Structures are given as structure tokens and as C-alpha cells.
Amino acid sequence: MQDATPVAHPTLYGPTPSGGVRIFGQRCRQCGRVAFPRQAYGCETCGAFGADLVDEDLEATGALASFAQVHRHPGKDIDAPFVMAEIRLTSGPLLRCTLARRDAATLRVGALMTGRLQADGDAPAELRFSQAEA
């Protein structure tokens, strides 16, 4: 990656030159499955591996499939409350990821979501999703 912006998961996503984010996915040349994360072990649908799994950058846009406001979190990497969500990417894969907002009050399933890089203080930037601008 040419960009020096430190990200929390450098094998999963990275910045684009225009200031956006790309998600590192892959496509199976045998069955067509688009999958995330990128891996060389083999396709979960058909078992193809090696040269049959080709890198494909995925757009960080999709529909909100589910969400849950987390009130208790024993880990130290983020303080509760925060919102975990399932986003169905337009390209197919379902992601479980953190939302930019900390409160789930007005969210609704089916809303169009977009991802961007967001940093808490000095922490590396992470991919977080927000409701797309109308």
C-alpha cells in the first residue's frame, strides 16, 4: 500500500487515493462467489483454491441487515456503548462491523450504509459504517 495512513486491520481494508476506503475481498473463478475476508485457503462454497481465488476490491456500501447496541464490553479496544451491525455489501458479502455512531436509537434495518475510515483519538483508523447521505 502506498498510502501511509495507519489502519486497524491492514489485511482487511485500506484507503483509496480519493480519500475513501476499499475492502479487500476476493472472487472465486469457479463458482463466482464474492467473499470477505481475502484468504488463500479455499472457497467456502466450492473448495476451489490457489489461482482460482482472485483479489477483488469491494465498495464499502451496502444495506443494514441487523444491529445491536452493545452496553457491556470487557475488551479494551473500544469503550461501550457502541453499535455492532451486519451490513450486506452491494457486492454480496455480509460484514459484521462497528458503526460510526454510538447509539442505535433511530437505525432501521434496510437503510443504505457507507463505510469510511474513522479514528478514535490516536488509535489507527478503522472502517466504520454510517447511514448514507440522502
Next chain:
Amino acid sequence: MAKRLSALRPVYVVGVGNHRYQKHSETPYVTLGLTAVRSALADAGLVWPQVESVFHATCLLGMSPTRTMLRHLGATGIPMQQVENASASGSTAFRNAVLEVASGITDVSLALGVDKPAPFVLGASRNGLDTLERDRVAAFTHFALLAQTYGAESGAGPEDFARVAVKNHANGAKNPFAQRQQARTLAEVIEAPPVAGFLTPLQCCPVGEGAAAVIVASADAIRAHGLDPRRCPRVLSSTSRTERVYEPASGFDAALTEETVNAAYAEAGVSAAELDVVELHDAFSVEELLYVERMGLCARGDGARELKAGAFDIGGRVAISPSGGLLAMGHPLGPTGLGQVTEIARQLRQEAEARQHPGARTGLAHMVGVGAVCLVHILRNEA
């Protein structure tokens, strides 16, 4: 050619025993296990030298804890092994014991679950792949996500999920082996601060320690040892499946449950309508609503309404988790799937006392485990 269980010789549950599930204590695992095994032997009317093999379900005791526990029954030299399959470890040990007797390799086998809480690492965390969520999706958050989806599809709200916990705590209050033996009101369940999404603490199962033992045997052994066949329900099916790629990807627990239960119905020749008692994996309240629908115990989207109407109470159309389920009886990992079988056996023998579902004849035990795996067993008292 591959065979169904029904094509092999019949297998019966002949003895069951428990050590109460409880919070982590100083009690050695040996004491937990021996209590359950001696209780199961006494229940069956067998003595230890008549047991020919052992499958011990444990997730957290460490390497090879079995023989050093069971030698105190008299070291008879029989084969013993540990079985680990996440939350479904006990169900898997039961399946192994059932298949060994069904195949004719043994006449009497013991499936035993003994566990104590301990730090652990999920194997998948070492698979070499990063994840977006890392440790941010605790088990309760996974099921809070499923609850949100279920609520959006069915219209179910916080009170509907909480009623599962109210029913199962009421059942657990009648079960001397349950970790939580206190009935709870809807207000007590729902007014506590949530952990994630709709879920409050009493809608999340306690993970403690305990033991459950189930002895299975052939018809030959029942005759040879003079056991009472009226107290020996038959194992009609044993099915085990793992997660596939489902579309949509959300809610694999329910999709995996549906296909595993359907395989069990087919193997047993039993329909959902014939079930009298069901013990299912209600580690979190939403699961009961998801699974009763996917098991065909009510129409899709009707789970909350049927629960509220009492259909799943003891004495209702089909008693769901009369033991208290994972929510109240508890979920000590290795024992849990076997604790379900001890409850179903007592129900089918009409020996469940204050929590007896009247006329119970056919029962189903269901567990899912992280990974994901699913095991289902159907038992029937044919006497």
C-alpha cells in the same frame, strides 16, 4: 451403503444421573463426575464393571482428565476418551455412545459430561485471518443481532423475548439440578440494564460447573441385566450437521437447526406434531423463538404469540425446556447436551415430579455449538 440409526440395533437410555449445575467453586471435577456416574448407575440398576466404554464431554478441563476421575469407580480397563464439540460436546458424546451400542461394538456405554469454568481460546482465533469485529461480538451480541433481525421480521419486541426467560426460570425453579432455581417476573427480566440490544442478563445463560451422565444399552443388555424396559426410552435418531453457506448469511443458527432437525425427523419417522417435550439450545432468550419455528413446532412468526398463550409451558401443547433450559438449568458446556437427555428420559418415564409434562412419550434434544455445529436426538418411550 450408509445406514440410518433405525437400520442398526435399537439403543435405549437405561440410566441417568446429575450433579447440580452451579457457580464455579472449589469442588474438584472428580467429585462432580463421580456424583453423576454413581447416580446414573444406581438409576439404571447397573454396577460399574458392566459399563464397557466411556465418552467424556469436556471443553475446559484440559488434556486427558477422564481416567484419573473414573479410576475411583474401580479401574476396569475399559476404553475412555474425551469429546470436545463446543456447546454440543455432551450431545456429541451421547451420539458416540449411541452409535457404539447400535453398531454392536458394546452393549453398555456411558456418555458423561463434566466441566468447570477455565480460560480458553477459540481455535478459530488462530486461523491466521483477521476479522473486522475481532472480540467485539460477544456471544450475547451475536444473539442480540439475531434478535434484532427476528424482531424486524416478526414484530416481536423486548417483552416477547423476556417471556422465554420467565417460562424457563419458572421451570428451573422446579429442577433440583438447575443452577438458577428462582422464578422471575417479567419485570425482573426486562427492567435490568441490557447487555446488548434487547438482551438483559436473565436472558443470557449462566456458564458454571456440573456433571450429567447417561448410560445407553442394547436390548440384549436390558434383558441380561434384568433392567425394567418401561424405564428405558429408545433413541430413535441421532443427527449431527455443520454450518454450510446460507443465503442470506445472517441467522445460520436457525438454518442449521432446521436442516438438522428435519434430518432427525426423517431418521426417527417422527413429525413435529408428535413431540411432547423439547430441550433446545436457549443460551439466549431469542433462540427459543427462532428454533421452535424452525423445528416446525409452530408457524413461522408465531413463536412469541404461542409462547404468550402457554403453548410451550409444561402442560401446554409441547413443553419447551421443562428442565429450565440453558437459561435456568445452566450451561456448563460439556454436561449441557447430556443434561438435556437426563431431563427427557425422566419426562418420558413420568419421573420428572413437579415439572412433569403429562403423558410425555416423545422428546427431542437440540444443541448448537460455535463453529458452527448442531446435534439433534429424538427419544421415545415405546413401553
